[in-house]
Amino acid sequence: MITVNKKWLRLIGIVGCTVWMASCKQATDAGVKPSYATMKVEVADKELSTSYSATIRGRQDIDIYPQVSGTIEKLCVTEGQTVRRGQLLFVIDQIPYRAALKTATANVEAARAAMATAELTYKSNKELYAQKVVSEFSLKTAENTFLTAKAQLTQAEAQETNARNNLSYTEVKSPSDGVVGALPYRAGALVSANIPYPLTTVSDNSDMYVYFSMNENQLLALTRQYGSMDEALKNMPEVELVLNDNSVYNKKGIIESISGVIDRQTGTVMARVVFPNESRLLHSGASGTVVVPSIYKDCIAIPQGATVQMQDKVVVYKVVDGKAVSTLVTVSGISDGREYVVLSGLNPGDEIVSEGAGLMREGTQVK
The missing domain is CATH 1.10.287.470 (Helix hairpin bin)
Known part of the structure; x- marks a missing residue:
């Protein structure tokens, strides 16, 4: 007669229970279908804001060089002083x-x-x-x-x-209204037209020019949105300037010009915004961020999480008869990092997967 150790019986029972519970859990999981967030596509007005790194310059930053040689007899201004056109800056030995x-x-x-x-x-x-x-x-x-x-x-x-x-x-005068910059040469210094640094720089900062770059796709999107570059410059809304300390400048600016030539090395064009500067808060040489709003009328906007990037293609998944169907769409080149404006490929009333589109597969059942 074979005798079975009680400890072995207890171990066999525990293993059996564990296997039975795992099999029950797998059976339960297999019966649960994953659910996906969906949304109905609607038409609405949309404003998207795009941020661009920018540099700030005075309307005129004029480097002042002497036209004759000699020693500086007198400095008539100080650094940071506001001067008028024709005001005396330096006197060279006469x-x-x-x-x-x-x-x-x-x-x-x-x-x-x-x-x-x-x-x-x-x-x-x-x-x-x-x-x-x-x-x-x-x-x-x-x-x-x-x-x-x-x-x-x-x-x-x-x-x-x-x-x-x-x-x-020998009397060096300011060629414009503005603010005096650094003064690297003092009284007694020998200067000439060939000195390595200017006597000073006069910056006309009554209005400030803020320069930023946009890429070719953004330029094309802007042109298509307004019909032409001239119309874009006439009808674009005012833009904001975020300063280096993350504060928003209290005046809005107007995009005055966009370069018509694309830089071959960077693939970008230069745009110029004019900001008023009565308070003299903006200084030539500073940096900031330009926030450009783009207003779309009667457009379709979808979350970027609802799209999948496939090289230069953008795909969304429509829900058709409860299944995911991949659909190519065309989106505007201007976005705010959260949403896309769809130019073609979707119609009002379409239902799409709004989240996790990158995990979808063609024909996936959508609950």
Whole structure:
């Protein structure tokens, strides 16, 4: 007679129960069908906002270089000072240029006197030639001397003008209204037109230019949305500027221009927005983010989670007779990272899988 150890019987019972429970769970799981979130496609007005990294520049950032050489005698402004057009910024040593002007002025007087003498001689010879007192050679010689003296006067006057201009260039003035930038050169520094850095930069910041880049697809979408680039610039809504500290600038800007040439290296075009800057909060050289809204009338918008990207194709899954049917759609190149505006491929009333489309398969039962 075979005797079975009670411990072995207990172990066999536990294993049997475990196998039975697992088989029951599998049977239960097999009977449950997964459910998917779906949505009915509807037509509505939609506003999508797209963000672009941007750089801020003054309306004019003018580098100021001296037009004459010399030592700086006087600085008439300070860094950050607001200046008006024509206001004096620097004075360069004027002594040599005043002396040059005096010399040029004296040369003009001498040339004018020489011309007057040559003119008298020519007129005298002209009368004597008429009386057959002097030869034709003497007359021609006197005429040529007069013409030479006349030319020398013109040359001396040009030199005087040049000397006068050089003297005026010793007073460096602001070419526009704006704000003075850094002043790397101080009184006593020797400067010339070939210095490595400008004397300063005058930034016209009454209005600020904010530059950002958009790619080719975004440019095409914008053109299609409005019909042409000119219409887009006329009808695009105002844009916002998010500053580097994530605060939103309190004035809105207008897209003033979009470059018509695509950069071959980056595949982008440059756009320029104008922002008013009465408070002088914006500074040339700063950075920020431009938020551009795009308004679509009577459009179909779907979540991006409802789409599957297949190379350059976008696919959604329609629910037809309770099954998933893949459908190619065309979407706008402008999106806010959450939704797509569908241009073709869907109609109002269509039912689509709104979440987890990447896990779907053709013909999947949709509960």
